[in-house]
Amino acid sequence: xxxxxxxxxVRTDAPGPRPPGPRAALRRAAVPLGVLxxxxxxxxxxxxxxxxxxxxxxxxxxLHYTGVYCPGxxxxxxxxAVAHGHFRTxxxxxxxxxxxxxxxxxxxxxxxxxxxxxxxxxxxxRPGWRWAIGVLALLFTVVRNLPFGAxxxx
Numbered sequence: 001x002x003x004x005x006x007x008x009x010v011r012t013d014a015p016g017p018r019p020p021g022p023r024a025a026l027r028r029a030a031v032p033l034g035v036l037x038x039x040x041x042x043x044x045x046x047x048x049x050x051x052x053x054x055x056x057x058x059x060x061x062x063l064h065y066t067g068v069y070c071p072g073x074x075x076x077x078x079x080x081a082v083a084h085g086h087f088r089t090x091x092x093x094x095x096x097x098x099x100x101x102x103x104x105x106x107x108x109x110x111x112x113x114x115x116x117x118x119x120x121x122x123x124x125x126r127p128g129w130r131w132a133i134g135v136l137a138l139l140f141t142v143v144r145n146l147p148f149g150a151x152x153x154x
Contacts, residue, residue, distance in 0.1 A: 028115045029115050031115070032112040047079075140152065
């Protein structure tokens, strides 16, 4: 008597899917590492060419023509101070820029870790957060140009 079964024999000696190796992780991290390299090169340049010395960088057009500090005024001096490890000076030059550097560091780290792990990274700011950032930049600009906010001026 023949016994019919619907089971298919399973090979237990067959190799399973191989986990991705270090090459795949490095390939996935190529773009975040490229961005980090570009930012590091920018900081190295600003760290080696002092923005406090006139003639190396263009003048802020808003400051030049109106005498009003924009939210970016002092950003290069702030980057120069960060590159040299003078964080208190960096905050005095442009506190908003220093906060931006910190936010960039956190977002870049999350992006790099997710890339190495093969997970997608899709940063999204809800409209409320975008408005809040815009209002913060506007308030920073207004306050640093008023007499009582002189500590925020570069």
